[in-house]
Amino acid sequence: MADTDRSEPFVANRYRDRRCGDLRPDDVGAQVRLAGWVAAKRDHGGLLFVDLRDPAGPDADLAGRGGGHLRGHHDDRVVQLVLHPDQEAFSTMARLRLESTVSVTGQVARRPPANVNAKLATGDVEVEVASLEVLSSSEVLPFSVERDSDVGEEARLTYRYLDMRRGPLVERLAKRARFAQLVREHLSGRGFLEVQTPVLTVSSPEGARDYLVPSRIYPGEFYALPQAPQQFKQLLMVGGVERYFQIAPCFRDEASRADRSPGEFYQIDMEMAFATQEDVFGEVELLFGRLVAELSTKRAPSPFPRLSYADALARYGTDKPDIRFGLEVTDVSGQLSGRTELPMFAEAPARGHVVRALRAQGAAERPRSWFDTFGEAARSGGCTGSWLQLPVDGADWKGPLSRKLTTEEMGALVAAVGAQPGDAVLTSVGPAGAASTALGQVRTGLGRELGLADPDLLAFCWVVDFPMYEVNEETGQWDFSHNPFSMPQGGLEALETKGPGEILAYQYDVVCNGVELSSGAVRNHLPEVMEKAFAIAGYSRERIERSFPALWNAFRYGPPPHAGIAPGFDRFFMVLEDQPNIREVIAFPLNQSARDLLMGAPAPVTPEQLSELHLQVVLPRKA
């Protein structure tokens, strides 16, 4: 690769005139000055070896491709120094702790053939130290900075800078930087204008909890950090920007998950004027295709397959399916409900219920507790879960259904899902949406446990036709199921003639390997349609005006039809890098409880600060 170009900006100074990791046999005989960390010492009493490590260069993300898989030290950044006891430097170095920083001068020497270290890029040479300057000394470290050492995450976050020195994290940060560069280069080349939008804005009544910032000059008033630049990007469309993008900071005061950073995260926020859903899909497939091609060795089939929200739920039991493997949920309503005497199946159609089944591969001899977990999951979704365990080695059929179904019925069920000896068949009876959910959880678990998914595949897919509304469990009222600014399919006519539960939206997700990467929509740019759409969710026109004054007003002055999407930047990169959690791709992440173990945030402030902001703290009463 072009790593020679990348190391070009290196400038010699009083600390160093070469990088440790760059020394090669060509340099034998040269006088060099090197600076870095003492990564390892091997003290033979009459001879002292030191591994001197550079800081990570601009091509740190490439380090892993060479010797990065080797155990030991930071092979691409390290060179061996040799010190002899007749020098002043010898005793100084012998006393110096690991991870102290030094600057040394010396001569590059060829190693004797027997002592070449093939694991080091610099393994053919070593530096005979002539002089040593200690630049800083390190105390005993809280944990080993060795590349592959096993360190708990709590310690890594508390001493994030030491975690970085180990190597892999900085290599990911370097790759993340290239990821961001590529996004900018690609989208700019496709005619998208990068615009930065405010971080101090107004609280929005919809969506997640806001982070609030008290105003000093307006007592009792607050800014809010944006959950996403949603309204700003739509205003840019009204303002005549043809295509917009931004690697946008987003702030949401919500609980975190392994794939969801607490507090703050970034989105590749995009919006296009005079554009359709198809236009958005086309641009995203181009962008993602390029990102994968240039940053990953995995395959990403394109164009991305599409499935409707209803199909995703029915076939995979989730709206974010991992389509890298089969084991799809099967609708067996027809097979069983008419034929069996078992009331659970027989009466399903009369209740408007469906019967769904899943081939649980290799599950025939799983413990009772495993099946009970499934049964409990089905019950909590308002469904009835049951199962059938196929015979193993000529033994009996097992599971509740083996006692309740006839041999013919069991045969039909087994045939319907394609079960084999050693498998089990799980069934779920209930409302169409819910019936597959518990089965989908089992499918996901089996996929992981049995390793059914191809690890070299990035299986993107579009999930389209999300419902516009759903019933709020608490209030019983119709709510927007996703973005309230989405255009309903069928427009005003659909809103006026269909039941809220029947109306679909031009609302879509892009999913990869079972992870939701992004939501997007064709926006509702027509005030009269908007008014009707909000009315169904119980919003008066006055409330729209009050809640979204800028957008409401702007849409009175000729808004273009527009559509967009906002792929999660951190999450996409996490999937691309196969990282188990999102903190691994963030330099200074908050922990799961939204606490910064390094800086100590959040923290109390002084009474003076509170007073200046016209705030009083009222702590919750202890229970």
Next chain:
RNA sequence: GGACCUGUGGUGCAGCUUGGAGUGCACGCCGGCCUGUCAAGCCGGAGGCCGCGGGUUCAAAUCCCGUCAGGUCCGCCA
């Protein structure tokens, strides 16, 4: 808001099921020896409120309750 898992010298773990002296492993740390190592090696040593509080018991790292911290999940995330 809820569920589950984890918490043992500086680090990573084992010990907990079935209570019996802080018992063990690897790394690190301190001291000594050592001229070709490269995760150097050899010898010796120090280092512990078993997260914290309460309970059961003759006796608790171990069992029970509470609490704090970290993680995973559900709710939540338009």
